[in-house]
Amino acid sequence: MVETKMPPDAKLAFPKCVRLESKPHLFCPGCGHPEVLKALGFAIDELGIQKRVALGVDIGCSLLAWDFFNLDTIETHHGRTIPTMVGFKRAKPEGVAIAYVGDGGAYAIGMSHLINAAIRDENILVIVVNNGVYAMTGGQEAPTTLPGTRVKTAPCGADRHFVRAPEMIRNVNPNAYIARGITTIQVGLRKTLKEALQHQVENGGFAFVEVLSQCPMNWGTLGRPEKTFEYLEKTMLAAYPVKKY
Amino acid sequence: MAEKKFLMGNEILGQAARAAGARAFYGYPITPSSEIAHFWAKEACSEGGQKDDLVFLQAEDEIGAGFMLIGGILAGTRSFTATAGPGHILMQDSLAMAEAMRLPCVYYVMQRGGPSTSTVIYSQQEVNLACFGGNGNGYRIVYSPSNLQEMFDYGIRVFDVAWKYRFPTILLGDGMLAKTLGEVETYSVGERGLVMAEPEAYMLERSPRKRPIADIMPSPEFEVRAGEDGTEYDCYRNCLNWEEEALAVNEETKDAFVKAAEEVTEWEEYGQKESRILVVAHGIVSAGVKSAIDQMGTGEARLFRPITLRPFPERQLREAAVGADRIIIAESADNQLGRIVKDALYGSGIDIVEHYRPSISILPEEIVGLIRSNAD
Structure with a gap:
């Protein structure tokens, strides 16, 4: 999973499919989303599928990606991006359908859509950005919040269990492409996203990539990147292995 | 060819959608509307249905079905769903988005008893929900058929009106009409000289648009930009930053609705x-x-x-x-x-x-x- 060989365009500031007119982006300083999107953009460039991609973005921080790319993009309702892209793909199979969702959108309000899309083996790619917290709404508990973590709606500490999505999806779909990446290993993340997109292009069925990502704003580490990345690469990584499932 | 048939209301609606050139059905079973899904599932499976590339998808719930329907619309396909009562409540999630973004989703709603789960038989208690459900101002078109023949006639018309004016459109029937067996005259749109408004994709429409998005969607909700080779990429949103943008969306939608009303209103x-x-x-x-x-x-x-x-x-x-x-x-x-x-x-x-x-x-x-x- 840990890919170190640099692709030739890796030093470009942005992928070719990015929409420069919408930059600088509106994510918070230090947010991981732009890094996930950048890896996704490079994967799309590499596969040459810009004109075929239909990108759906959820409500939550992911909504800020609505005009991030020169890609046909639809912003949906909170948790409803997966069924929207399922409906789209069924009606237009030649399109490459991507649902870009946060951990609240995918694992709480949209969980039934996620798991049923996996059961039905829908030929779409779901990307879930896992930063362990509801970020846009101000730092509430998510199904990914690690046990004991103090957040706005769990001031005494979060619940003892958390969602292990890859295992859950594998349990209902033996053929799906399933992997977890992390923002700090960009080359690996790009490779993972490329494989996941390729899986769809080859009509391989459901593809799912969770990406561990940082949220300095809600982790209380704004302006202290060493703390941000210590939490991401030690605490988060220990609970959520980065690998192909 | 026009012919008299003896059919159940729900089956009449299935045939109406087929006659209208609908391609995709996304739904979740609920009495008294389920036979519409049965009809479409069978149709999609048939030789003719496969030839016409029909889509049938049973969703995980009505919220999922509603947003799949939006996906079908974004792909430029005449798409519809069928629901009732508690399912109609859940459909309001997608209806709100369809209303905000001028998405011509078609909903066949067969009213049942209310409130709550109530009976599966009959009511007219979903008028508020059909007309004004959601957090908008009721910019959707709602037809109320009164007999089986109108279920067929308006079952076709909703697809034309939805795509012509680009508003979500509801055929608001009821459990009695849905379950009644009776005589109906079915026909093709061609033989009646009906011209159906043509769908056009909101996303991945790579041929020149017959109708620019700017003529349809409220201005704060889209950004169309050309890529390096001139290809246009359409980005759409319904989450806005400013009160003034929300006001513009509401006012532009209202203006379009008032204009459409002059031609659509029927009595x-x-x-x-x-x-x-x-x-x-x-x-x-x-x-x-x-x-x-x-x-x-x-x-x-x-x-x-x-x-x-x-x-x-x-x-x-x-x-x-x-x-x-x-x-x-x-x-x-x-x-x-x-x-x-x-x-x-x-x-x-x-x-x-x-x-x-x-x-x-x-x-x-x-x-x-x-x-x-x-x-x-």
């Missing part, structure tokens, strides 16, 4: 114009009122029937009310049609009698009694 009047009692009813109850008027044969009462509940024929109702001493509002709900009618008649000074029978049928005999007791 029917029945009985002798000089009758002093005007009964206002919609859907299957209005069919009962016609029957009552015929049975009495004395010219005491006439009917005003809104065919579109949204946009509502307000001006036409006010004109019809001229000369009436008394207006009777009859519906199988408590003050849902009533509120709309009273709003339209505000200031007319005409005596109004409200006959509300939530979740129960109103038979012609009951209406005859109602008319007689008010014909003093």
Whole structure:
């Protein structure tokens, strides 16, 4: 999973499919989303599928990606991006359908859509950005919040269990492409996203990539990147292995 | 070819969608609408259905079905769903987005008892929900058919109107119409000279657009940009940053709705114009009122029937009310049609009698009694 060989365009500031007119982006300083999107953009460039991609973005921080790319993009309702892209793909199979969702959108309000899309083996790619917290709404508990973590709606500490999505999806779909990446290993993340997109292009069925990502704003580490990345690469990584499932 | 058939209401709707050139159905089973899904599933599986590339997808719930429907619309496909009661409540999530972004989703709604799970039989209690559900201002088109033939006729028309005016469109039937077996004349749109508005994709439309997005979607909700090779990429949003943007979305949508209303609004009047009692009813109850008027044969009462509940024929109702001493509002709900009618008649000074029978049928005999007791 840990890919170190640099692709030739890796030093470009942005992928070719990015929409420069919408930059600088509106994510918070230090947010991981732009890094996930950048890896996704490079994967799309590499596969040459810009004109075929239909990108759906959820409500939550992911909504800020609505005009991030020169890609046909639809912003949906909170948790409803997966069924929207399922409906789209069924009606237009030649399109490459991507649902870009946060951990609240995918694992709480949209969980039934996620798991049923996996059961039905829908030929779409779901990307879930896992930063362990509801970020846009101000730092509430998510199904990914690690046990004991103090957040706005769990001031005494979060619940003892958390969602292990890859295992859950594998349990209902033996053929799906399933992997977890992390923002700090960009080359690996790009490779993972490329494989996941390729899986769809080859009509391989459901593809799912969770990406561990940082949220300095809600982790209380704004302006202290060493703390941000210590939490991401030690605490988060220990609970959520980065690998192909 | 036009032919008379003996069919159940739900099957008539399935055939209407097929005649309209619909391609995709996304839904979740719920009584009394489930046979619409059964019809489409079978159709999609058939040789003809496969040739026409029909899509059938049973969703995990009505919220999922509603957003799959939006996905089908974004792909430029005549798409629809069918639902009822508690499912209709969940469909409001997608309806709100469809209303905000001018997405021509088609919903066949077969009203059942309410509130809550209630009965699976019949009511007219989903008028509020169909017309004004969601957190918007009710910019959707709602048809209320009154008999099986209209289920077919308007079952086709909703697809044309939705794509022509780009508003979500609801065919608001009920459990009685859905489950009744009866005679209907089916036909193809070609033989009736009907020209259906053509769909066009919102996403991945790579041929030049016949209708620019700027003519459809409120201006704050899209950003169309050209890539390096001139390809246009369309980005859409419904989450806005500023109050002024939200105001613009609402005002632009309203302007388009008011303009569409001039062409879309439909109503029917029945009985002798000089009758002093005007009964206002919609859907299957209005069919009962016609029957009552015929049975009495004395010219005491006439009917005003809104065919579109949204946009509502307000001006036409006010004109019809001229000369009436008394207006009777009859519906199988408590003050849902009533509120709309009273709003339209505000200031007319005409005596109004409200006959509300939530979740129960109103038979012609009951209406005859109602008319007689008010014909003093």
